[in-house]
Amino acid sequence: MNNKTCIIIAGPTAIGKTAIAIEVAKNFSSEIISADSRQCYKELNIGVAKPSTAELAEIHHYFINSHSILDNFSAADYEIYAHEAIREIFLKNNTAVVVGGTGLYIKAFCEGLDKIPAIDENLRKEIIHEFEQKGFLWLQEKIKATDPEFYSAGEIQNPHRLVRALEVKLSTGKSILSFQRKQKKTRDFNIIKICLEMPRALLYERINTRVEHMMAIGLVEEVKNLIPYQHLNALQTVGYRELFEYFSNGSPSVSLEKTTQLIKQNTRHYAKR
Secondary structure (H helix, E strand, O other), X not given: OOOOEEEEEEOOOOOOHHHHHHHHXXXXXXXXXXXXOOOOEOOOOHHHOOOOHHHHHHOOEEOOOOEOOOOOOOHHHHHHHHHHHHHHHHOOOOEEEEEOOOHHHHHHHHHOOOOOOOOOHHHHHHHHHHXXXXXXXXXXXXXXXXXXXXXXXXXXXXXXXXXXXXHHHHHHOOOHHHHOOOOXXXXXXXXXEEEOOOOHHHHHHHHHHHHHHHHHOOHHHHHHHOHHHOOOHHHOOOOHHHHHHHHHHHOOOOOHHHHHHHHHHHHHHHHHO
């Protein structure tokens, strides 16, 4: 496999990873594996900025519309999925392309993940229920009190990561970080990582424009149809979370314009991280 190469294209949201990945894949007559933890869900479209129908027709993409929000899918599952996909590509081509903005998925693909003990599903449901009732600040404070190690070094602005860290801590008594320090796996193919950059002001302008476009083409209606599933981990993400709050209690407490500005702000914060 030492003549096989995977080109990974990473970078913040809205920087243009999809377009560049397609050009690279076309250059090598190859295919793309997405490393985006939300674009895999077939129920999510506008809010996760999936490749367009034309783009998906142009180049075959793995891990786009491949799962349901009802599936319990993890980064460890992605490691298995992505390596099965790349084996398929390497049967036909010496070069494969991975693209995405989910750092943990890229880490899992490149280095592997340490095995974490199974978590009681009832504990997970209990944490999610409390999070829904008490809010994001409660979740952050809970982690700060129970797992200060993760609070100081982990992704404390990401509710999915916080829920995962909390369930591991409460279940095992250990920080999730303690399971992430073992030897990295080696891969039997070459990996080239490319991280895209642009001036922050320009990136923020692109983010604002993208959010406005999403709102214009129907993000509000998409989220409204997903209200019955808002408790699922797959929907604890920027763009959906703010609109669920907008729809809460049947009568929005803030204007749609303010909600749009909040989505822009939270997306910019996500891009910065």
